[in-house]
Amino acid sequence: MNKFASSLPAAALVLLLVGCQNVNTYENAESRATPNYVADKRVITDNTLAGAVRVVSINQATVSGNLLKIQATVENLKSSARTVNYKFEWFDQDGMAVNSPNEVWKALPLQGRESTTISTVAISPKAVDFKLKFRE
Amino acid sequence: MKQTVMSKKITGLLAVGALLALTGCETPTETRTVDSRGPDTINTSAINTQDWSNAADQLLASLLSSEALTNAPRTPAILAVDRIINNTSLMIDTDLLIKKIRVGLTQTGKVAVTNTLGLGERAVVASEAAELEEMQSGKKQKTLVPDYTLYAKLIQQTDRNSKLTQNTYSFQMSLVQVKTGLTVWEDEKQITKQTKAKPALGW
Numbered sequence: 001m002n003k004f005a006s007s008l009p010a011a012a013l014v015l016l017l018v019g020c021q022n023v024n025t026y027e028n029a030e031s032r033a034t035p036n037y038v039a040d041k042r043v044i045t046d047n048t049l050a051g052a053v054r055v056v057s058i059n060q061a062t063v064s065g066n067l068l069k070i071q072a073t074v075e076n077l078k079s080s081a082r083t084v085n086y087k088f089e090w091f092d093q094d095g096m097a098v099n100s101p102n103e104v105w106k107a108l109p110l111q112g113r114e115s116t117t118i119s120t121v122a123i124s125p126k127a128v129d130f131k132l133k134f135r136e
Numbered sequence: 137m138k139q140t141v142m143s144k145k146i147t148g149l150l151a152v153g154a155l156l157a158l159t160g161c162e163t164p165t166e167t168r169t170v171d172s173r174g175p176d177t178i179n180t181s182a183i184n185t186q187d188w189s190n191a192a193d194q195l196l197a198s199l200l201s202s203e204a205l206t207n208a209p210r211t212p213a214i215l216a217v218d219r220i221i222n223n224t225s226l227m228i229d230t231d232l233l234i235k236k237i238r239v240g241l242t243q244t245g246k247v248a249v250t251n252t253l254g255l256g257e258r259a260v261v262a263s264e265a266a267e268l269e270e271m272q273s274g275k276k277q278k279t280l281v282p283d284y285t286l287y288a289k290l291i292q293q294t295d296r297n298s299k300l301t302q303n304t305y306s307f308q309m310s311l312v313q314v315k316t317g318l319t320v321w322e323d324e325k326q327i328t329k330q331t332k333a334k335p336a337l338g339w
Contacts, residue, residue: 064200067244085175101239102193104173104186121197123240135175 022079022112035059038070049136052078056115058132063121070130071119076110083109085135088120090127098127105135181303181331182226191307192236194325204311204321205246209283212248215241216282218312224292224305233307234288250282284320285312296333304328 038058044050056073063069068090076082085105090098100123108118122130170176172185179186199205205213217238220230241247252263266277291306310322 064203064205064244064246067200069197069201087173100193100243101236102189102196104189104193105171105175106186106190106193107175119197120193121200123196123200123243125245 021081023114025115036061046135049084049134052076052082053084053110053134055132055134066125068122068127068130069119070122070132071117072132073115073117074108074110075115076113079112081109081111083107086118087133089131089133090122090124091129091131092124092126093128095129098122098124100124179329181301181329183224183228183232183305183327187305187327188232189236191305191325191327192233192240195307195309195323196237196240198323198325199241199309199311199321200244202321205244205284208246209315212246213283214250214280215247215284215286216250216253218285218287220287221289224290225294226292228290230288230290233290234286237286237309247284250280252279253282282314285314286310287312299333301331301333302328303331 035057036059038060040055040058042055054075054077056075058070058072060071061069070088074086084107086108087105088103090100090103092098102123103120106118108116110116173189175186177184177186183191217234220234222228222230238249242249252266270277287310289306289308291308293304293306295302295304305327306324307326308322308324310319312318313320
């Protein structure tokens with residue numbers, strides 16, 4: 001029993017060291033960028049996922065003249081590395097889905113406490129709205 | 137008494153055997169349809185459906201974000217598909233990548249892909265129809281000279297240690313302006329896959 005008890009702190013330390021591969025981030029204090037943020041509506045059906053990975057912000061821009069580009073900043077709220085899947089979907093003025101052969105579920109590996117960006121460009125000028133989906 | 141117990145055991149065994157046999161007959165194979173663009177597709181050390189779409193989407197997004205096509209001399213700009221070099225160990229049809237890029241570019245309305253020039257997909261019937269038109273009208277058909285050519289290369293790098301095999305697939309793509317011969321856009325996307333080594337003995 002004594003041996004078991006004495007090995008517990010060591011095991012906990014190992015677990016702590018293995019689990020903590022967090023990312024430290026540094027950036028300029030006064031950002032020069034002026035992103036066009038999108039006011040987003042969120043539908044959460046997986047609370048565990050929402051508690052682990054958070055969409056910090058979504059901003060949009062127009063590229064190649066008339067194509068919508070969306071960028072989302074995603075943050076891992078946990079100290080352990082994890083991989084989530086995400087997918088963008090596009091919709092036209094009438095709310096009809098604009099199918100794109102390349103909009104697939106993509107794997108996003110995130111380090112502990114890491115914040116990163118994901119983005120995509122609509123291949124049709126008809127695309128005016130988007131949906132961003134996440135799943136484990 | 138002993139005989140009763142024995143016969144019960146035999147009956148039980150027969151019932152289990154029959155159940156196993158019946159179950160076995162009902163499920164020789166199990167196939168289900170999955171979303172070919174979803175995370176349920178089989179992940180292997182090779183390039184799977186999701187990887188092709190992922191690479192095509194990233195390259196397309198990079199090309200469209202670069203504004204390289206904004207300065208095209210006409211809309212839609214004429215694009216010819218140049219060589220697609222496969223330097224991987226995989227026997228693959230490079231159209232798995234190129235077709236997705238072509239579809240994406242065509243849907244933007246900014247590019248029209250020529251099928252009578254280049255090493256890409258050739259439209260045989262279209263060429264024959266053009267020849268027929270020439271023959272019947274007596275006028276030489278004017279073939280549009282491409283404004284851009286698209287060149288791509290697939291490279292595989294394999295690294296191993298005692299536990300893992302790592303395959304990195306690089307998808308390199310360049311857009312060349314025909315008039316100047318200059319590369320107006322190029323990018324490289326990589327997908328890395330790690331596979332655990334199998335134990336020396338399988339049991």
